[in-house]
Amino acid sequence: MPVCITQNILSIAAEEFGEQQPGSKTLGFLGLIAVKCFLANNETLTNEYASNQIGKEYRFLEGWNTGQSENHHDAGVSGNKQLAHLIEPIEFTRLMKPSGENSLSEGIVYLSGRSFHATKTQSNPRGLPYLRVHFSR
Numbered sequence: 001m002p003v004c005i006t007q008n009i010l011s012i013a014a015e016e017f018g019e020q021q022p023g024s025k026t027l028g029f030l031g032l033i034a035v036k037c038f039l040a041n042n043e044t045l046t047n048e049y050a051s052n053q054i055g056k057e058y059r060f061l062e063g064w065n066t067g068q069s070e071n072h073h074d075a076g077v078s079g080n081k082q083l084a085h086l087i088e089p090i091e092f093t094r095l096m097k098p099s100g101e102n103s104l105s106e107g108i109v110y111l112s113g114r115s116f117h118a119t120k121t122q123s124n125p126r127g128l129p130y131l132r133v134h135f136s137r
Contacts, residue, residue, distance in 0.1 A: 008046035047089035
């Protein structure tokens with residue numbers, strides 16, 4: 001199994017494939033790696049790639065409204081479904097990093113095409129294709 005350690009997807013594109021932006025060579029290479037570990041990162045393209053790789057699901061969003069005129073008052077509740085990332089790109093910027101007081105870093109491990117047994121619950125028997133983990137330095 002190949003192991004690739006990099007700061008972000010732009011580094012792979014530039015250093016390994018001479019691409020200014022991740023193109024078919026970079027994305028093809030990344031597609032061969034079934035297990036990916038994403039750590040704290042502030043690079044937007046990498047975080048968007050990670051979110052897209054992990055996937056999306058439909059989520060129910062509820063809303064309410066109210067209105068009033070001279071003759072009557074109306075109120076209502078509505079809802080819809082929206083396709084949203086399982087993990088939003090900004091969450092990768094919020095992962096814990098090691099510091100002087102803390103020796104741990106937090107990562108999100110993605111398992112292509114499979115789910116982690118630890119994420120299976122009664123309400124979600126299929127589980128999730130990712131797992132949040134802590135690493136020591």
